[in-house]
Amino acid sequence: MFGISEIGIILLVVIAVLCTKKLPELVRSAGKSARILKAEARAMKTEDTPADTPGTPRVIQGETVTPPPPPPGQNPRT
Secondary structure (H helix, E strand, C coil), X not given: CCCHHHHHHHHHHXXXXXXXXXXXXXXXXXXXXXXXXXHHHHHHHHXXXXXXXXXXXXXXXXXXXXXXCXXXXXXXXX
16 A cells, blocks of 8 residues: 555645645744754854863873883884
């Protein structure tokens, strides 16, 4: 008979036909919501990473490993 995708398309067409008066308002509202969400996400991202500004050293937590000394008689820079 009908698959899920065909029923979904039919429902979208029916909703679009029945709600033509409210559809532009809904789309406008969804666009505003998306812009607000993007702006808030961008603001949170800049708040979380203030150390990424130029000139600020980055601190990475971890263990400091020193290389072993070179064998005697070898140049350490080679």
